[in-house]
Amino acid sequence: MATTDRQTATLALAHALSAAERGLPVIPLSPTKLPALRSPHRGAPEPVLCRGECGLPGHGVHDATTDPAGIRSLFAAAPWATGYGIACGRPPHHLIGIDLDTKSSTDSVAALRHLALRHLFTIPETVTVLTPSGGRHLWLTGPPDVVVPNSASRLAPGIDVRGAGGYLVGPGSVSAHGAYRLAPGTAELSPAPCPRALLRLITPPARPHHPTQPAPSRPPQGQGLVQFVLAAHEGQRNTRLFWAACRAYENGFGDDLADALTEAAVRAGLTEREAHATIASAERLTSGRGR
Structure with missing residues (x-):
């Protein structure tokens, strides 16, 4: 491994450990921003629906941990990692990421402001990460009893949401396109609570519960x-x-x-x-x- 690559990997581990100290579960990422460790079940003749129960690393966001020894072990198994991902929806922060993509033909920042005006909420001051492409990630926290799903451009064109089962590229990470860094003035902030009106927009309505009806016996469609x-x-x-x-x-x-x-x-x-x-x-x- 070249000296520069080794330094990048060492810095990625350091940033990941620092995030974990703040209660943020992390995993190593490759320069493509994907989880650095491949599934231990690749090549299996039948699909294996495992989320880490096998005890081996390589299950993506399900490997995320705040344990320093566990983090060091993951990065040792992926010395090519140049960044780290932060698992969303996990305690204690129940992180929600609002990903504003500037590569879209629509101004996603203006679209979020329009939503705020239309639905009467204020975009809070919060941790903000600047991406190599010029976009930004807003970090918000959600209630522990609300599951926010991942979505792409459902809220508005160019606005993606990272929730349960998703992850955000952490500041200090380096991808093939450049570095992720904290926006000026947000380094000392904590993730702000997600405004209730925005939370309603990014959370699907609860399905009605019918306790008298038997559960369907056939598997979910598709x-x-x-x-x-x-x-x-x-x-x-x-x-x-x-x-x-x-x-x-x-x-x-x-x-x-x-x-x-x-x-x-x-x-x-x-x-x-x-x-x-x-x-x-x-x-x-x-x-x-x-x-």
Whole structure:
């Protein structure tokens, strides 16, 4: 490993340990911003739905920990790591990330301000991380009894939400495109509580509970398609994801399955952006807009 790479890896570990001291669970990230450790179940003949129960590292955000010894062990197993991810939705902070993407044709910062005016909430002063592309991540905290899902451009174009099961690239990390750093004036801040009106916008409404009705015996719709994507090997990922997404949209549950397909594709090795683009292509094709 070159001296510069070794220094970058050492700094990434130091920043990760510092974040863990503040109660933020972390994992090592590669320069692609993906979890640095590959799944120990890759190559298995059947999909393995394991979130770390096997005791081995390589389960993405499920490896995240605040234990210094555990963090050192993860980074020792991934000496190529140049950054770290911070798991969202985990105690004690129950972190929520608002990702404002400047690469979108829409001004995401202005879109968030418009939402604040429309729904009568104030964007609080909070920890803000500047990304290499010119975007920014706002750190907010959520209530322990509310599960905020991950979403991409659902709140508004160019605004992604990182919640339970997702992670934020921590400040001090270095990706293939540059460094992540704290915005001036926010280093001493703590993550601010998410405004209630904003929390309502990013949290899906609770489904009505019908205790007298028996639970359905059949598996959730589309789980076979999710498993099909999870089993993809290198060179098959986009093809399998596109095929599965087309089948889901043709059968009328594409939007409902999109998040699960995205998560499966990321676990199989695609980036989240690649997965979103492939699913969007499938939706356009099946609706006739791609013709």
